Amino acid sequence: xxxxxxxxxxxxxxxxxxxxxxxxxxxxxxxxxxxxxxxxxxxxxxxxxxxxxxxxxxxxxxxxxxxxxxxxxxxxxxxxxxxxxxxxxxxxxxxxxxxxxxxxxxxxxxxxxxxxxxxxxxxxxxxxxxxxxxxxxxxxxxxxxxxxxxxxxxxxxxxxxxxxxxxxxxxxxxxxxxxxxxxxxxxxxxxxxxxxxxxxxxxxxxxxxxxxxxxxxxxxxxx
Amino acid sequence: xxxxxxxxxxxxxxxxxxxxxxxxxxxxxxxxxxxxxxxxxxxxxxxxxxxxxxxxxxxxxxxxxxxxxxxxxxxxxxxxxxxxxxxxxxxxxxxxxxxxxxxxxxxxxxxxxxxxxxxxxxxxxxxxxxxxxxxxxxxxxxxxxxxxxxxxxxxxxxxxxxxxxxxxxxxxxxxxxxxxxxxxxxxxxxxxxxxxxxxxxxxxxxxxxxxxxxxxxxxxxxxxxxxxxxxxxxxxxxxxxxxxxxxxxxxxxxxxxxxxxxxxxxxxxxxxxxxxxxxxxxxxxxxxxxxxxxxxxxxxxxxxxxxxxxxxxxxxxxxxxxxxxxxxxxxxxxxxxxxxxxxxxxxxxxxxxxxxxxxxxxxxxxxxxxxxxxxxxxxxxxxxxxxxxxxxxxxxxxxxxxxxxxxxxxxxxxxxxxxxxxxxxxxxxxxxxxxxxxxxxxxxxxxxxxxxxxxxxxxxxxxxxxxxxxxxxxxxxxxxxxxxxxxxxxxxxxxxxxxxxxxxxxxxxxxxxxxxxxxxxxxxxxxxxxxxxxxxxxxxxxxxxxxxxxxxxxxxxxxxxxxxxxxxxxxxxxxxxxxxxxxxxxxxxxxxxxxxxxxxxxxxxxxxxxxxxxxxxxxxxxxxxxxxxxxxxxxxxxxxxxxxxxxxxxxxxxxxxxxxxxxxxxxxxxxxxxxxxxxxxxxxxxxxxxxxxxxxxxxxxxxxxxxxxxxxxxxxxxxxxxxxxxxxxxxxxxxxxxxxxxxxxxxxxxxxxxxx
Numbered sequence: 001x002x003x004x005x006x007x008x009x010x011x012x013x014x015x016x017x018x019x020x021x022x023x024x025x026x027x028x029x030x031x032x033x034x035x036x037x038x039x040x041x042x043x044x045x046x047x048x049x050x051x052x053x054x055x056x057x058x059x060x061x062x063x064x065x066x067x068x069x070x071x072x073x074x075x076x077x078x079x080x081x082x083x084x085x086x087x088x089x090x091x092x093x094x095x096x097x098x099x100x101x102x103x104x105x106x107x108x109x110x111x112x113x114x115x116x117x118x119x120x121x122x123x124x125x126x127x128x129x130x131x132x133x134x135x136x137x138x139x140x141x142x143x144x145x146x147x148x149x150x151x152x153x154x155x156x157x158x159x160x161x162x163x164x165x166x167x168x169x170x171x172x173x174x175x176x177x178x179x180x181x182x183x184x185x186x187x188x189x190x191x192x193x194x195x196x197x198x199x200x201x202x203x204x205x206x207x208x209x210x211x212x213x214x215x216x217x218x219x220x221x222x223x
Numbered sequence: 224x225x226x227x228x229x230x231x232x233x234x235x236x237x238x239x240x241x242x243x244x245x246x247x248x249x250x251x252x253x254x255x256x257x258x259x260x261x262x263x264x265x266x267x268x269x270x271x272x273x274x275x276x277x278x279x280x281x282x283x284x285x286x287x288x289x290x291x292x293x294x295x296x297x298x299x300x301x302x303x304x305x306x307x308x309x310x311x312x313x314x315x316x317x318x319x320x321x322x323x324x325x326x327x328x329x330x331x332x333x334x335x336x337x338x339x340x341x342x343x344x345x346x347x348x349x350x351x352x353x354x355x356x357x358x359x360x361x362x363x364x365x366x367x368x369x370x371x372x373x374x375x376x377x378x379x380x381x382x383x384x385x386x387x388x389x390x391x392x393x394x395x396x397x398x399x400x401x402x403x404x405x406x407x408x409x410x411x412x413x414x415x416x417x418x419x420x421x422x423x424x425x426x427x428x429x430x431x432x433x434x435x436x437x438x439x440x441x442x443x444x445x446x447x448x449x450x451x452x453x454x455x456x457x458x459x460x461x462x463x464x465x466x467x468x469x470x471x472x473x474x475x476x477x478x479x480x481x482x483x484x485x486x487x488x489x490x491x492x493x494x495x496x497x498x499x500x501x502x503x504x505x506x507x508x509x510x511x512x513x514x515x516x517x518x519x520x521x522x523x524x525x526x527x528x529x530x531x532x533x534x535x536x537x538x539x540x541x542x543x544x545x546x547x548x549x550x551x552x553x554x555x556x557x558x559x560x561x562x563x564x565x566x567x568x569x570x571x572x573x574x575x576x577x578x579x580x581x582x583x584x585x586x587x588x589x590x591x592x593x594x595x596x597x598x599x600x601x602x603x604x605x606x607x608x609x610x611x612x613x614x615x616x617x618x619x620x621x622x623x624x625x626x627x628x629x630x631x632x633x634x635x636x637x638x639x640x641x642x643x644x645x646x647x648x649x650x651x652x653x654x655x656x657x658x659x660x661x662x663x664x665x666x667x668x669x670x671x672x673x674x675x676x677x678x679x680x681x682x683x684x685x686x687x688x689x690x691x692x693x694x695x696x697x698x699x700x701x702x703x704x705x706x707x708x709x710x711x712x713x714x715x716x717x718x719x720x721x722x723x724x725x726x727x728x729x730x731x732x733x734x735x736x737x738x739x740x741x742x743x744x745x746x747x748x749x750x751x752x753x754x755x756x757x758x759x760x761x762x763x764x765x766x767x768x769x770x771x772x773x774x775x776x777x778x779x780x781x782x783x784x785x786x787x788x789x790x791x792x793x794x795x796x797x798x799x800x801x802x803x804x805x806x807x808x809x810x811x812x813x814x815x816x817x818x819x820x821x822x823x824x825x826x827x828x829x830x831x832x833x834x835x836x837x838x839x840x841x842x843x844x845x846x847x848x849x850x851x852x853x854x855x856x857x858x859x860x861x862x863x864x865x866x867x868x869x870x871x872x873x874x875x876x877x878x879x880x881x882x883x884x885x886x887x888x889x890x891x892x893x894x895x896x897x898x899x900x901x902x903x904x905x906x907x908x909x910x911x912x913x914x915x916x917x918x919x920x921x922x923x924x925x926x927x928x929x930x931x932x933x934x935x936x937x938x939x940x941x942x943x944x945x946x947x948x949x950x951x952x953x954x955x956x957x958x959x960x961x962x963x964x965x966x967x968x969x970x971x972x973x974x975x976x977x978x979x
Contacts, residue, residue: 009569010477012392016662019679048660050390053477106962109385109655138659140389197659202676202793204659 001220003213004031004041006071006087008062012049013084013196020196021045024213031067038070043080043124043216046071046087048140048194058101058143059089068094080124080216081188085141088180088190097181097190098156099148104141105173111140113205114193115167116179119160123186124219126163128211135208137198139171139179144192146174146181156181163189226537227265229592236262245272251606258600266525266586266593269538270601273504274511277768280605283734284766287744290751297760299723302425308348308418309762310425311724313788315683318425320352321417323362323689323728323784325767330412333471334379338412339387340448340474343546345416346391347500350483351549353426353490354418357661358675359388361398361414362689362728362782363652366407368644368960373402376410378961384414385655390476391483394664395656396673398689402644405693408772413728413765413782415689419677424490428499429516430552433580435496437510437521438558440565440572441482441548444506445531448472448544478547478570485568486549494561497552507541507601509550510576514584514598517552521598522585523576537588552578612740622698624831626817630893634942636826637896638952640867641874643825647956648878665792669875671714671863676792684792688714691730691782692866694819695834700745702834703819704781705753709842709901710865711785712757716846717861717904719796719853720787725754727764727783732776734768742779743768750781756839759785796853796906798862799879803932805859806911807884809869810845811903812924815894821867822897841902841923848921849904857913864903870896872905874949877936883946885937886929892941907931 003026007014018028029041033051038044051062062068068090075081075096083091091097104110113136121131129135148156153175156162164180172192180191195209225231232238240262242252247268255263255271263271277283292303301318302310308322326341342359349356361384365373388395393416430437448471489495497517499509506528514521525537531545553561558574565572579585584601586594615621630636640646649669658667665684666674672688690710696703712722727750732739754761770777789795817823818832852858862872869888877883888895908914911927918925935945 010390010480012390012480012660013662016660019662049392050477050480053390053475053480055477108382109389109657111654111657111659112650140657140659142389194659197662200662202665202682203662 001217002027002029002041004029004044006031006033006044006046006067008033008051008065010049010051010053011047013194014047016196017045017047017084020199020209020213023199024210024217026213026217033062033065033067036066036070038067038074042220044071046081046083046090048085048087051086051090057093059086059093062090063093072096075188078185078187082125082212083190084194084196085192088192091188091190096183096188098152099146099181101143101192102145102147103143104145109142110171111138112171114139114171116164116193117167119165120163120182123163123182123189125189125212125215127219128215134167136206137193137195137209138205139193141172141192144172144174146178148175159184164191226588226591226593229264229595232264233261238262240268242268245269246276247272251275254606259596264593266538266541267596269542270507270511270594273507273542274601275605279504279508281766282606283608283610283768284743285607286609287747290747291761294751294754294760300760300762301422303762308352310352311762311786313685313723315678315681316421317677317683318420318422319417319685319786320349320354321415321687321784321786322348322726322763323413323415323782324348324765325728325730326412326414327409327730327767327770329471330380331376331410334376335383336471336473338380338383340472340546341412341414342384342387343474343476343479344502345414346393346479347502347549349416349418350486351426351428351498351500352418353424354420355487356393356416356418356483357663357677358396358673359393359414359416360396360673360687360689362691363400364406364411364780365402366410367404368402370407372407374961380410380412381652381655387474387476389657391480392660394658394660394667396658396664396667396675396687397670399691400649400652403693403778405777409770409777411730411780415784417685417687426490426495426498428513429497430513430521430578431496431517432554433519433578434555435578436553436555436558436574437523437576438551438553438561438572439528439548439575440551440570442475442478442545443529443531443571444540444543445545446535446539446543449539449542472544472546474546481568481570482547482549485565485570488564489561492560494557495551495553499550501548501550503544505541505543505545511584511598511601513550513552515602517578520579520581520583520585521576522579525586525588527573527575529571529573537593610734610740611737612744613737614741615738621831622833626820626823626829626832627827628815628817628893630897633892633896634944636822637870637942637944640821640825640897641871642952642956644956646821646867646871648954649957651957651961665795666718666797670718670798672718672720674718674720674789674792674795682791682793684789686715686718686720686787686789687784689782689784690714691780693778693780694824694830696746696781697778697830698819698832698834700742700779701749702837704746704749705837706834706901707781707783708750708753709837709839711783712842712846713863713904715785715787716849717796717863719794719850720789721850722759722785722787722846724762724786725759725783726762727781728767729764730767730770730777730780730782732771736776739776746779746781750783753839757843794853794856796858796861798860798876800860800876800882800884800907800931801880803882805907805909805931807886807928807931808906808908808911808914809903809926809928810848810906810918810923811841812900813894813898813903814900815891816898816900820897820899835899835901838902844921844923845902845904848918848923851917852906852914857910857917858906858908860907862905864905865899868897868899873936874953876905877946878950878953881946882931883933883935884929884931885933885939887939
């Protein structure tokens with residue numbers, strides 16, 4: 001299975017996302033933001049980092065790059081897309097996911113090992129987990145505070161669009177402890193924490209993050 | 224406005240020039256006139272003033288630093304001192320380059336930008352060598368933690384180190400942060416960067432090949448940081464002086480990230496013959512150093528330099544320290560491809576001149592010659608001073624003022640030491656740094672050393688530690704520098720790595736004060752002797768002088784970095800205890816040594832006596848033992864003993880994963896818990912007999928301390944500390960001082976820019 005990993009100017013965790021895809025057994029297809037065409041891939045990962053230096057708003061400029069138009073079109077047709085951290089910000093800016101990510105309530109960049117509760121184990125990216133399972137992956141961001149209007153939050157909750165929620169402390173002031181959300185069809189997932197940094201015992205706090213990548217691979221096999 | 228051309232300078236020999244305002248001394252100005260056979264032009268004067276500054280020319284320190292060059296040749300050293308950074312062979316065809324640099328003065332004036340551009344500058348030094356930067360570390364000093372100005376400086380510095388490094392995608396793998404009154408007006412911000420490349424990829428800063436093009440690439444040149452090295456870094460702060468904020472540079476890490484990627488692609492395609500970053504002294508430094516290192520000359524059309532501010536004069540362009548700029552020498556046939564790579568990464572690149580067959584550096588401004596100098600005289604022939612030095616008059620009294628030796632309340636002292644700003648948990652700081660990016664961080668803070676994997680197939684890795692105890696150096700700079708070397712060496716060793724090379728950042732007061740100069744000379748002599756004894760080369764370093772306000776210098780602060788190599792990072796050893804029922808062993812000898820100790824400082828406010836006795840043979844034996852134990856998988860944790868002694872080490876190891884221990888100590892309990900004798904480490908093991916046997920074979924004394932387990936640290940018959948109480952004391956210090964991160968605060972810290 002071919003999984004594209006996009007590099008924008010300022011992307012940082014693209015190598016990590018690619019490593020996670022490989023460790024999960026997928027084939028990595030490096031994608032360049034300025035290309036208009038999306039090559040033959042089965043899924044796309046938008047990695048973490050500071051695309052365009054977070055200028056204007058985090059993710060705002062990246063969301064308007066040529067490749068993103070193709071990604072949005074394919075996502076509407078059901079292609080799985082995972083946005084991690086800055087990638088989540090890009091997905092919100094691109095209109096694929098609801099809500100927005102704003103400056104952490106305490107105004108500091110925060111990097112820690114974070115417990116998450118898996119709220120949805122039936123999306124394209126979380127089917128390897130059990131509903132209600134607690135996993136530990138790193139969180140690291142300065143603009144990771146998930147916000148939306150109260151009515152929208154009620155709707156997001158009502159539609160079961162929350163994929164992962166912060167457990168054991170909210171690192172950035174996100175509304176209702178929301179760490180990640182999904183599209184209505186469960187194919188597009190965005191989250192602030194970094195599952196790609198928890199794929200090896202040697203370098204991560206756990207290997208709990210690998211499930212995001214094995215989920216999409218298994219989904220493709222059974223489809 | 225008349226342009227001050229070379230011709231004009233010849234015609235107006237008596238024109239008054241602002242050499243004094245540019246930081247030059249009368250005899251230095253006279254020397255420039257002698258070299259040129261005329262008065263310098265305004266542009267030439269600007270170049271000499273920045274390049275002959277203390278910061279760039281090392282004019283006070285050079286005579287002492289030569290000692291490092293006299294060390295025995297090391298087979299590991301591929302490129303030695305003098306280049307942007309030294310390069311070390313770490314095996315399997317890999318080479319590593321690492322260096323520390325200070326950005327002390329800018330960080331005091333403007334904490335966020337000063338610290339941020341300190342990181343940016345050292346990263347470009349590493350990149351310039353042809354390496355991909357893979358990690359950063361920082362060694363920070365602030366005034367007393369509860370001083371009002373510390374609340375201004377510290378949050379900005381930490382946010383700046385994090386903001387820049389995080390945005391570059393470089394994991395921060397460790398460092399130190401310590402407090403002392405002497406840094407109140409002179410905080411220290413020392414940043415380290417380490418990069419990795421293959422042997423064949425090493426690049427040097429020289430301009431070769433007549434007709435080759437000089438390409439300036441990266442950010443536009445602006446009015447920031449003009450004279451940063453001369454006016455700011457090379458003078459003492461004066462309370463009555465003018466504000467120096469215009470001398471501080473403003474960083475843009477996004478541009479630097481693009482510059483890194485563009486450079487690595489340019490290196491991979493072999494598109495440059497020489498390269499130099501623009502840091503201190505900007506274009507003056509890059510052009511003169513490139514030309515001086517080559518065999519020919521260089522000609523520059525200065526008006527082609529892309530500007531942020533069109534009103535800049537030629538002299539200002541030459542002096543500007545605008546960040547995120549590099550200068551490359553490119554063969555004409557490769558220029559097009561070079562520019563294409565830059566365009567791909569949205570990096571601005573401009574041909575500004577070429578290498579010539581003469582021996583002069585010529586700079587034109589709209590067709591008129593404004594610089595015509597022998598480049599070596601700018602880059603390398605700066606003044607060299609043999610500054611007078613004398614042993615501080617107060618040192619005998621200080622050394623005779625022996626520290627207390629007996630604790631009246633072990634429990635209270637223990638809590639005071641681990642809860643002190645120096646001893647406490649540093650998460651408030653380190654959580655603002657990304658330690659995971661790149662996915663190769665095996666160990667990071669709060670471990671003794673940072674450890675990164677450099678090859679995912681072979682699992683080869685490199686370990687790094689930075690240490691700079693200034694109390695020891697104040698009591699005896701010769702021994703203090705060696706003790707810092709020994710501690711960094713030990714910190715690398717406890718991770719299981721083999722120490723390989725040394726870098727340094729020497730922070731001192733004004734070299735014009737003989738007593739400071741003596742401290743500096745002694746520290747350098749000590750470091751050289753220490754490196755000789757341990758068989759390690761010094762690969763490079765940085766000197767920061769004038770760290771004093773008025774006539775009060777900082778304590779001498781030689782920060783020493785040691786690089787180690789790890790053949791298989793999977794065998795690395797961490798400092799925390801993970802399981803109950805393991806045997807705790809103390810390696811090394813403990814003596815009642817309290818001079819300069821954390822206990823004497825925290826509990827008694829005392830600094831006096833002599834620092835602990837140095838024993839580099841014992842350090843070497845301990846390091847070899849630790850490497851062997853790690854390779855054999857014989858220990859489950861290892862933690863070095865240094866500041867705060869055994870009490871500090873036990874606290875950190877226990878709190879890491881919440882596993883307590885019961886231990887017994889023999890002899891004088893104050894010494895057992897708080898002495899800072901060197902060449903010691905605590906290890907845990909499930910096979911005590913094997914560790915004992917290995918220690919005995921290595922000649923390292925070994926003492927059984929006790930067993931891990933329980934939810935308290937118990938020293939039988941002396942102290943019992945529940946981990947919950949210990950954790951509260953250890954973790955609350957910095958949040959109490961600088962804000963609990965969970966509290967939403969309303970104002971953005973001064974100087975902070977939005978980051979994510």
